[in-house]
Amino acid sequence: MIHWLKKIAIPLVASSILWQAGPALAQTPSFSNPFYITVGYSPGGASDRAARFVADQLQERLKVNVVVENRTGAGGRIAAQYLKNQGASKDIMIMANPATMVIAPLVINQLNYDPAVDFKPVSVITDYTFGVAVAADSPLKTMDDLMQWVKDHPNDFNVAVPASGSLPHFFALMLSEKSGVDAEVIGYRGSAPALNDLIGGTIPVAIDTIDVLTPQHKGGRVRVLATSGVEPDPNLEGVPTLRQSGLDIQASGWNTFYMSAAADDAKITYLGDLIKDIMSQPEIQERFKNSDLPPVAADRAESTAIVEEFKQLWTPIIQASGYKVNE
Numbered sequence: 001m002i003h004w005l006k007k008i009a010i011p012l013v014a015s016s017i018l019w020q021a022g023p024a025l026a027q028t029p030s031f032s033n034p035f036y037i038t039v040g041y042s043p044g045g046a047s048d049r050a051a052r053f054v055a056d057q058l059q060e061r062l063k064v065n066v067v068v069e070n071r072t073g074a075g076g077r078i079a080a081q082y083l084k085n086q087g088a089s090k091d092i093m094i095m096a097n098p099a100t101m102v103i104a105p106l107v108i109n110q111l112n113y114d115p116a117v118d119f120k121p122v123s124v125i126t127d128y129t130f131g132v133a134v135a136a137d138s139p140l141k142t143m144d145d146l147m148q149w150v151k152d153h154p155n156d157f158n159v160a161v162p163a164s165g166s167l168p169h170f171f172a173l174m175l176s177e178k179s180g181v182d183a184e185v186i187g188y189r190g191s192a193p194a195l196n197d198l199i200g201g202t203i204p205v206a207i208d209t210i211d212v213l214t215p216q217h218k219g220g221r222v223r224v225l226a227t228s229g230v231e232p233d234p235n236l237e238g239v240p241t242l243r244q245s246g247l248d249i250q251a252s253g254w255n256t257f258y259m260s261a262a263a264d265d266a267k268i269t270y271l272g273d274l275i276k277d278i279m280s281q282p283e284i285q286e287r288f289k290n291s292d293l294p295p296v297a298a299d300r301a302e303s304t305a306i307v308e309e310f311k312q313l314w315t316p317i318i319q320a321s322g323y324k325v326n327e
Helices: 046-062 074-086 098-107 143-152 167-179 191-199 210-218 265-279 282-290 300-321
Strands: 035-039 066-070 092-096 119-128 130-135 158-161 184-187 205-209 222-227 253-260
Touching: 035 046, 035 074, 046 066, 046 092, 046 119, 046 253, 046 265, 046 282, 074 092, 074 098, 074 119, 074 253, 092 119, 098 167, 098 253, 098 300, 119 265, 119 300, 130 143, 130 167, 130 191, 130 210, 143 167, 143 222, 158 167, 158 191, 167 184, 167 205, 167 300, 191 205, 191 210, 191 222, 205 210, 210 222, 253 265, 253 300, 265 282, 265 300
Parallel strands: 035 066, 035 092, 158 184, 158 205
Antiparallel strands: 092 253, 119 253, 130 205, 130 222
16 A cells, blocks of 8 residues: 555645736737647647637737647647747747646656756646546445445455546545555546446546546536535535545646747746736636636746646655656
8 A cells, every 4th residue: 555645635726716917918029920839638628628718819919820739649748749849949838737747757767858947837727626436326425435335345446547647547546545445546548438437337436637527427427426626616516525525635737838948038928927817807717617627817927836836745646656657
């Protein structure tokens, strides 16, 4: 069993913090036309939707064409490598999450980029929490039921996550530690196959992000037992948090725009201010919330602080797990 986790309380660093738009934006730098936003995940996913919402607004504000392109693969690392290779040759932001910018450097032995050297945060625009789910026809109705079942069936405690080495993977290790039973965490190639096995009864428990689980829960295909946020998710009526369920676990991730460290520093700062202003608009916040994407409004400095705090909290957990990938 992993004994490194005695008491874990990971604050949701940004979900309820919607900073107000600050002073008037500085003089607009000159941006390339088109301006590119690269997403390392497939069209239609949470990162892609968030990027496109902001792209629409940036196009109006910057008066240039904003093109969203999907460069998928390797858990977002293809997009990160692309940004590193492009440098400052044209104006590009990537939409990245902790798997790419925090977890990968800790678990991949020969990673071909260094987030601390190659990239700079521009703006955090969403955060997200996780849910613990079972199939809709499972006899397990609450986290108490699950914890008792785990104790009674320790050899069957298999947990599906959308990818090995993802944030849900390490969140599953937290749950394993709290249960007192070693879980077999099984990484899939995406949420869809993981949930298919959950619904089909191949695996008893799955952990994924709330935006993925909510439509499945509402559609009667899975049952979310608890969520990892500070407060219950407003789109999952009647579903408690893990803390409300008696488990002292709280965790979240984020979606953040990054630019190359070689980019014009004034552009990075300007875009951070501009995107913070965009994300502070009530209609934009509502659009994100309606898509199960909790909005965050943060400029460059605030975003850098959020990312750094996240790294400080998760690094010892990830390192203590001993998880490594040889690539």
